[in-house]
Amino acid sequence: MTKNWFITGTSSGIGRILTEHLLASGHTVFATLRQTEQLLELKERYPKQLHVGYLELTDTESIHNAVEAALAEMGRIDVAVSNAGLGVFGAVEELDDHVISKQIEVNLLGSIRLIKALIPVMRQQRDGGHIIQVSSEGGQIAYPGFSLYHASKWGIEGFIESTAQDVRPFNIRFTIAEPGPTGTNFGSSLLIAPALDVYQDTPVNDLRKFIDEGFGELDNVHDVAQAIIDCAVHAQPPFRLPIGKVAIQHVQDGLQKRLDAVRSAIQ
Template sequence: MSTTWFITGTSSGFGRLLTERLLARGDRVAATLRRPEALTDLRARYGDRLWLAQLDVTDPEQVQRVVTEAFETLGGIDVIVSNAGHGVFASVEETSDEQIRRVIDTNLLGSIRVIRAALPHLRAQGRGRILQVSSAGGQTTYPNFSYYHASKWGIEGFCETAAREIAPFGIGLTIVEPGATPTGFGSALEAAPIMPEYENTPAAEVRRALADGSFDLPNDPQKIADAMINLVDSGETPLRLPLGSDTYDDVRASLVARLAEHDAHRAVAFSVTRDDLTRPEPAFEAGDQTAS
């Protein structure tokens, strides 16, 4: 039995790969993108199994209209993939207010809009899956990506809350966290005028690594697309799906470091409890690490 998917940001990268693979195996895809002509080759090959619509996720009214139209036209949608994204590559001072707004409006607000627009329809069905594409940068950070991280950490917080709220309706939500992958996303990053003050900082080191090609991109985009499809096929609904050895290693190191710092402040954390309350005993002693 075929599955019906709704995917944003399908002109390139993971969105395009997912669309190609799903159509090739017989599924139906509602593919949305800013320039629908970018998928005319797939439309010619697969006909009505590919439903195309122009969509800019920064336009709230358009998001509502397109999502509703897709559900009504296709008679229901099984999987929503919120994939459209934008990036700005610059230090915190170099980035303009306009660039900041664009990345937040696309990655954070745009993703929220897509999920919120889909939820009434998924609730009415009594079932459905949502895949929110984030990145390793939704749990850890790298220099020169501060505003990208702001958007990805934000959408992960939103999705973690939403997943608990919508589970009683039979709707599963998974945050997908790909690592560094050669999808063309890097070449599409917005840049900003370079401030010489940051020349001898980690921001400049990462900028040079991207420029000279030494920034490692260890992951296979086709394998990542397949892993996302396999997750849906399996019926499993983990909250997060790390994809890439770099994602696994970097996020784990970040979590371990954060937990160690968190534990180091145990005494001061408990010290501010009101005097009229009994202070609870901690579940573990400071320095007790269960992760190795």
């Protein structure tokens, strides 16, 4: 059965590939991004299925305008994918306050405001709806140098843990998608702070070199997009969805370490 999808961050990466997969399968998509001309070619191929709208996650009015436009074009929103975001790398004292604020404003506050705007829409629909938040394995584990990125991802996961309970009576379902390292433009778009000499012989600099080398083996972005689509067909979709062998293993290992730490503390 085809659905009406609302997706943020569709200019590239997971959001773009997800949009392409859905359109090829007959779904209707309201795709949002900051530079709408980037989807002109796709709009020409799917003039009836694809609707394109401007959305800037740091602008609350923009968020509401996009949701209202999606309703006007499609009549309802069955599935919403909160995918837009950015990544910041650097030890916290290497990051200036503007970059710190931008990381939290986009990934955490922007996602919260989007979900807040979507809830009344889905609440008023007879059969509710499904909100998929694209987090990352970094919403359950932490790497050196990504403290602010992890703060945003752990924060949005905690927000959804609570909000999902608030809206369950309205048949609004949530899924937190947690992909591992994926073959997108994440590395090239990463905001990397200038290195301080004091961190030369630390795990932060080791990971900085790893990023420069391309993150190693990456999951296929098409597989990640398809996993997100597949979870939306279930009447009771999974609440958490680690995607890819790396993410599945890392999330399990991270949870086990936290459980071991709790057990050790209370013995």
